[in-house]
Amino acid sequence: MSGNPYQDDRGNKDASIVNPKGSGTLVSATGTGHEMHTQEAFLIGDSMTGGYGKSGPDILHDCTIAVDKGEIAVIVGPNGAGKSTGMKAVFGMLNLRQGSVRLGGEDITDLSPQARVRKGMGFVPQTHNIFTSMTVEENLEMGGFIREDDIQDTIEQVYELFPILRDKRNQPAGELSGGQRQQVAVGRALMTKPTVLMLDEPTAGVSPIVMDELFDRIIEVARTGISILMVEQNARQALEIADKGYVLVQGSNAHTGSGKDLLADPEVRQSFLGG
Amino acid sequence: MDFLNALVALSNFVLIPAIAYGSQLALGALGVTLIYGILRFSNFAHGDTMAFGAMVTILFTWWFQSMGISIHPLPTALLALPFGIVVTAMLLILTDRTVYRFYRRVKAKPIVFVMASMGVMFIMNGVVRFIIGPGDQRFADGERFIIRARDFKNATGLNEGLAFKTSQGITIVTAIIVVAVLFWFLNRTRTGKSMRAFSDNEDLALLSGINPERVVMITWIIVAALITIAGTLYGLDKTFKPFTYFQLLLPIFASAIVGGLGNPLGAIAGGFVIAFSEVTITYAWKKVAVYLLPESLEPSGLVQLMSTDYKFAVSFVILIVVLLIKPTGLFKGQSV
Numbered sequence: 001m002s003g004n005p006y007q008d009d010r011g012n013k014d015a016s017i018v019n020p021k022g023s024g025t026l027v028s029a030t031g032t033g034h035e036m037h038t039q040e041a042f043l044i045g046d047s048m049t050g051g052y053g054k055s056g057p058d059i060l061h062d063c064t065i066a067v068d069k070g071e072i073a074v075i076v077g078p079n080g081a082g083k084s085t086g087m088k089a090v091f092g093m094l095n096l097r098q099g100s101v102r103l104g105g106e107d108i109t110d111l112s113p114q115a116r117v118r119k120g121m122g123f124v125p126q127t128h129n130i131f132t133s134m135t136v137e138e139n140l141e142m143g144g145f146i147r148e149d150d151i152q153d154t155i156e157q158v159y160e161l162f163p164i165l166r167d168k169r170n171q172p173a174g175e176l177s178g179g180q181r182q183q184v185a186v187g188r189a190l191m192t193k194p195t196v197l198m199l200d201e202p203t204a205g206v207s208p209i210v211m212d213e214l215f216d217r218i219i220e221v222a223r224t225g226i227s228i229l230m231v232e233q234n235a236r237q238a239l240e241i242a243d244k245g246y247v248l249v250q251g252s253n254a255h256t257g258s259g260k261d262l263l264a265d266p267e268v269r270q271s272f273l274g275g
Numbered sequence: 276m277d278f279l280n281a282l283v284a285l286s287n288f289v290l291i292p293a294i295a296y297g298s299q300l301a302l303g304a305l306g307v308t309l310i311y312g313i314l315r316f317s318n319f320a321h322g323d324t325m326a327f328g329a330m331v332t333i334l335f336t337w338w339f340q341s342m343g344i345s346i347h348p349l350p351t352a353l354l355a356l357p358f359g360i361v362v363t364a365m366l367l368i369l370t371d372r373t374v375y376r377f378y379r380r381v382k383a384k385p386i387v388f389v390m391a392s393m394g395v396m397f398i399m400n401g402v403v404r405f406i407i408g409p410g411d412q413r414f415a416d417g418e419r420f421i422i423r424a425r426d427f428k429n430a431t432g433l434n435e436g437l438a439f440k441t442s443q444g445i446t447i448v449t450a451i452i453v454v455a456v457l458f459w460f461l462n463r464t465r466t467g468k469s470m471r472a473f474s475d476n477e478d479l480a481l482l483s484g485i486n487p488e489r490v491v492m493i494t495w496i497i498v499a500a501l502i503t504i505a506g507t508l509y510g511l512d513k514t515f516k517p518f519t520y521f522q523l524l525l526p527i528f529a530s531a532i533v534g535g536l537g538n539p540l541g542a543i544a545g546g547f548v549i550a551f552s553e554v555t556i557t558y559a560w561k562k563v564a565v566y567l568l569p570e571s572l573e574p575s576g577l578v579q580l581m582s583t584d585y586k587f588a589v590s591f592v593i594l595i596v597v598l599l600i601k602p603t604g605l606f607k608g609q610s611v
Contacts, residue, residue: 113482128478138468145472
């Protein structure tokens with residue numbers, strides 16, 4: 001109660017003039033001031049707590065990450081904040097001790113990553129995200145391995161999204177440049193026609209020009225109605241295209257808001273965006 | 276004339292035997308390289324599984340012979356081969372279920388698999404000797420030669436004869452067919468591509484919905500086919516003796532490593548490199564030299580670099596040299 005001059009207790013003990021008994025102490029919370037919509041979020045990792053292995057230390061502490069349909073959600077934060085871990089938790093590669101993951105209202109907390117792919121989640125790991133010894137086209141074919149129907153149309157769509165891949169279709173994916181490899185990786189994940197696409201640092205190790213182009217492509221993917229959840233090192237550029245941003249610090253939500261709000265927030269700017 | 280004689284002698288004693296032997300090694304090495312690529316360990320039980328496959332084929336051959344079934348002039352063993360492959364495939368899948376699957380489930384390091392495969396090797400070794408005995412077995416029948424040495428001499432008028440055995444012809448033709456089918460399977464079919472994907476990047480293959488147990492099972496079936504064919508061809512060409520097959524493990528491993536482990540093309544190239552080195556180094560070159568060199572330079576000795584008893588040393592030396600100089604093998608294989 002400090003800081004409130006009206007609550008100073010000095011001289012307040014004289015029962016002849018004040019009646020200290022029975023006065024109310026209940027204070028109602030003010031709330032966050034904005035609605036979170038976690039109930040209807042398309043994909044949500046809700047208050048997740050957990051770590052690697054059966055008994056590893058907790059890395060995530062009550063962390064919540066959600067993305068709506070057709071939106072781009074970006075997870076940013078300092079090194080070791082648990083950004084990639086948070087994404088892996090949503091994809092079922094981390095042992096959760098608390099919390100749940102829901103996709104379209106269905107609880108998928110106990111499903112394996114493979115089962116989640118069949119539910120419509122696509123995942124692009126940070127490294128080793130392509131079949132290096134196989135051609136670009138074979139990479140895409142393998143991406144659509146679980147599909148029983150004709151995948152040729154989807155391959156065409158991927159080529160339309162990433163025209164450079166059409167020219168390199170018969171080249172081993174391992175011989176491509178960093179940016180092109182990322183395009184193959186994203187293309188491979190798109191082959192299952194996912195409803196959610198998860199990208200773990202898609203622009204790691206590519207030049208700034210290629211990075212801008214990749215972001216453009218990601219926006220294009222989001223426009224087709226696919227939700228995108230992305231971990232990014234390049235926080236500023238990522239937040240610029242983000243509908244929703246999560247700043248994680250030590251495995252917990254530190255700041256949450258729309259990309260623009262976070263970019264405008266002086267505290268976020270100072271701590272994570274370098275002023 | 277002398278030059279032609281030299282060429283014929285060379286073909287008769289070096290080229291044809293080396294090509295046939297190289298084909299057998301290549302088939303064996305393809306199996307090793309597939310297991311290395313997909314199950315990620317070197318299978319020490321390979322030689323003895325080969326003996327098992329050949330043994331089953333021989334038992335079926337004897338059975339067919341006793342019933343009077345034959346495909347003359349081809350050896351009856353070819354007819355028995357599919358049955359041998361099926362039984363060997365069943366044995367390999369059984370081995371996988373009882374031994375290797377457990378280690379996959381507990382995510383054991385590949386070295387644990389290697390040690391387990393040695394145990395499998397000893398058991399397989401015992402099973403084969405228990406069933407068919409340790410001695411030599413004859414099962415070849417049908418026409419023995421495609422070209423006889425005497426006919427060749429009469430037809431061409433050369434001093435040197437050229438003999439081309441049926442078993443050698445069958446070996447070369449079968450190897451070409453098997454390799455063509457295998458490459459078509461790996462590069463063109465969905466299942467084959469999924470195997471390559473699994474070998475390339477297991478995690479990503481899982482995320483793409485490829486079922487690892489299915490990939491592993493198909494690998495064992497292909498390996499069963501490859502080694503039963505290789506074992507039977509070797510038995511037809513030379514002789515069937517369990518211990519010889521165990522010894523074949525060294526040149527087969529050498530072939531797979533020389534070519535680049537995990538690379539099917541390398542396995543074939545490696546097989547021929549090893550076969551040609553073994554045959555040329557242990558061959559007595561005197562005959563060829565006499566035809567080619569002037570009389571004054573005629574060699575007095577056999578001009579044999581190494582006795583045939585030491586032929587395994589050749590594979591060993593090549594193996595060591597390759598590991599020292601180019602550990603990934605001639606073709607781009609996975610680093611050893």
